[in-house]
Amino acid sequence: MTDALELAGEAVAGADGDAAEAVVQAEHSGFARFAGSEVHQPTLIENVTIFLRVIRGHRAGTAAGNRVDAEGLRDLARRAGEAADASAEDPDLVEPAGASVLPDVNGNDQETAALDAADQARLAAAAIEAAGDTPVYGFFTSGVSTVAVATSAGFGGEQTSTDATALALAATENASGYAEQTSWGVRHVEPAQVARDAVELAARTAGAGELTPGSYRAVLGPYALGELLQSFAEDAFSGLGLLEERSYLVGRLGERCFDEKVSIVDDALDPRGLPKSFDFEGVPKQPVQLVENGVLRGAVWDRATAARAEDSVRTTGNAPPPGARRWGPAPFALSVAGGEAESVEELVELVGDGIYVTRLHYLGMVEPRQGILTGMTRDGTFRIRDGKLAEPLVNLRFTVAVPDVLADVPGLTREATLTNQDAFYGERFPYGALVPALATARFDVTGLGGPPGI
Amino acid sequence: MRALCEEAITAALAGGASYADARAIVRRSQLVSTKNRRVDQLDDVETEGIGVRVLVSGAWGFACEPRLDAEAARDAAGRATVFAKAAPGRHERALAPVERLQGEYRTPRVQDPIDVPLEEKKAFCLAAEETMQHADVKVTNASVRALREHRALVTSDGTSVEQDLVDCGAGIDAYASNGGVSQIRSYPSAHGGSSAGAGWEYVLGLGLAREGPRVAEQAAELLRAPLCPPGLTTVVIDAEQMALQVHESVGHPTELDRVYGTEAAYAGTSFLHPGDLGSLRYGSDAMNITADPTTPSGLGTFGYDDEGVPAERTPVVEAGVLRNFLSSRETAAKLELVGGSGGSMRADGWSRMPLVRMTNLHLEAGEGALDDLLADVDDGIYFETNKSWSIDDKRLNFQFGTQVAREINNGKLGRLLRDATYTGVTPVFWHSLDAVAGPASWVLYGLTNCGKGQPGQVAHVGHGAAPARFRNVQVGVAPS
Secondary structure (H helix, E strand, C coil): CCHHHHHHHHHHHCCCCEEEEEEEEEEEEEEEEECCEEEEEEEEEEEEEEEEEEEEEEEEEEEEEEECHHHHHHHHHHHHHHHHHCCCCCCCCCCEECCCCCCCCCCCCCCHCCHEEEEEEHHHHHHHHHHHCEEEEEEEEEEEEEEEEEEECCCCEEEEEEEEEEEEEECCCEEEEEEEEEECCCCCCCCHHHHHHHHHHHHCCCEEECCEEEEEEEECCCCHHHHHHHHHHHHCCEHHHHHHHCCCCCCCCCCEECCCCCCCCCCCCCCCCCCCCCCCCEEECCCCCEECCEEEEEEECCCCHHHHCCCHHHHCCCCCHHHHHHHHCCCCCEEEEECCCCCHHHHHHHHCCCEEEEEEEEEEEEEHHHHHEEEEEEEEEEEECCCCEEEECCCCCEEHHHHHHHHHEEECCCEEEEEECCCCCCCCCCCCEECEEEHHHHHHEEECCCCCCC | HHHHHHHHHHHHHHHCCCCCEEEEEEEEEEEEEEEEEEEEEEEEEEEEEEEEEEEEEEEEEEECCCCCCCCHHHHHHHHHHHHHHHHCCCCCCCCCCCCCCCEEEECCCCCCCCCCCCHHHHHHHHHHHHHHCCEEEEEHHHHHHHHEEEEEEEEEECCCCEEEEEEEEEEEEEEEEEEEEEEEEECCCCCCCCCCHHHHHHCCCCCHHHHHHHHHHHHHHCCCCCCCCCEEEEEECHHHHHHHHHHHHHHHHHEEEHCCCCCCCCCCCCCCCHHCCCEEEECCCCCCCEECCCCCCCCCCCCCCCCCCCCCCCEECCCCCCCEECCHHHHHHHCCCCCCCCCCCCCCCCCCCEEECCEEEEECCCCHHHHHHCCCEEEEEEEEEEEEECCCCCCCEEEEEEEEEEECCCCCCEEEEECCEEEEEHHHHHHHHHEECCCHCCCEEEEEEEEECCCCCCEEEEEEEEEEEEEEEEEECCCC
């Protein structure tokens, strides 16, 4: 891999301004995507992108590029300087971060880093073979991502992370099941097991029936809960969402709004997740309590938004990648505390009469202030009757206020699962949510879709 | 750049590929965004690289390199070939034949949007924001974006084309908030405005500063508007929301790779089947949908797609009947489509494999004006400007929310309504279409956020649409 920190340092040194910040993102990855049990989109990516932010007086501008030779860096510095000149005076402009002590994190596994194209194809093949006669759709991917940040104020940090994900949708014309595993170490990812889990689930979804729309008790499996919370969190737990009055937290901080069994933290240091040492402004990562025993405790912040907030607010180390900076800080390591239930079956028993949801699809934020989301269930939706999983259901449209879903929680599983939340757009930056399965007293079904399967 | 592509093709064929194509791309993009009269983001991005796709014993392989030199071209070809040879599966692939082409294409433009100084772009945004100042409006935002791409494509079938493409766009938003209610109003469309395959003159023609006061006033007015009531009613949908309706419920389901299941694990599949071609009743007689990458100023307009297939206008739905899918050479061959794919394969830059994508997909105009559509509605709801969207993996059950809705009473627009949603099932909904407004109401929009593929790819697509009327639609969906 490129020496990313050295490159970031060279970019800062070459910048012509009063201050500068460089972020380097390097990627070496392979993606063996399969459909109908054969690989159809195999993609190998090599890239290094440098983002250089230059400050001249009270003006800031950013240029980015992937030419890392001397001429490329000179061109980058020129364009960043021109961008700064073209910008407007901002008296509250935040200077780049200074030196700091970074936490030690795991997340760089040599075995994963050593995987090559043949290995990625082999691990995809393991999933395909384990599925037997059931067609599977999904991928195995692994990658090495390096993020380096250097600033003229003295910060210099580099972190190389590995990640591996196996994902499988087992599907026939009228049945489908889904499973995934994500880790920074490939030894924790078993593509064959992922495929077997998906096939086993799919076998139970044939002959799906309809459900009368209405409010149901429900068990949300980890994939469903992870996706629901990640979507809710984009506005609700964002400092920018608070400042711009889009967040559900506006006027509610310190109030108990969720069931006391619900505690949520953003914790990029947790070795069970995809650990990160610092954010894209060069600020050390730290656990951020968002919800504690049902009480809303706070949001995540970056330096730019914290400077605009009240005096007591400090950055929490949640600056997003440079290209997404205007969307504000984001929780990239959501973690929901586990409960007392030893198994999903125990939650199903707690719910008694309701529905079980494996996975969600295409979530849309209907009204952020109330946290109302809509979307569909897919690949494993079941009726719960008499405390047991019963007949399979067609895909269901739901329109829920997430706070209502979390307001009455009969239980959560003790174990949490790392669910992948990255769709691998742009520069690779894997992240996930650590979530248990959750039982809720309220999940609003507002329509019906088609049966499972493809 | 074509020489580098040729170098890659030679290396791929020498490595055992039966087919190869190579794309060398230099992409420059700029984004200027201002918020509350300060510069929020001002970025200037330039990337370059080469992507090589190979077919070895029927298996695809793809690799890319971020350098534009001969060694990088050979490296990418070599790695793509290795990956293809390792890929598990049956791999029985054929490609629909295409004409061998040598050509060039350039987006018509008066002024290259990248050549417009960043200073001017910033001033444009700040001027637009200035017009949206209002006591209830807490956040104002204006943005402009510009892109220039130089793309070279060479295939082992003998096609060699080079394109000089530009696009740009702009938009404004006003966020009002008061008393625990927050509302947004945007122009010319939501989610970053609208874009076109044209020069800076497109941005100047949008009239952001002209529309700013109305946008701010409506955002504030929405704070005091009643909620859209639930019910089954007649709806009239404006051109902007119709553009997204077409995108989600016609564009994606007619992508032939989805029909064959290759997007199943992520974006989803389609309720359509290959055998539906030519016979499936998608909607009413008023429904006419056309794919047209030749549309002047279309955001999905080009000379050649990423397999070298020339842009061609193709009917997708005629008088409610499915007439064509969006396809690639591979999927077209699978369905034995006469005339090949029509040019729908597109890659998001040099680091991604091409996928079947929308180009410009239009709802063809009908007759009359918006007032004529409203005149035939005793009691209904008018929907304007998208706010939220969601659709299932087969593209059947959808739910959209719009920024603005209005009651329709006795053929006239009435009270403003907030948080309006409507929902339906694709073919049922399109069968309930009974009128589309005429050419004078037809507007071309450009969306820059169409996601698909793993790893993810973003496509720029165009949609022309006019206001349309649908009967018996469920509106006002909310948690019970």
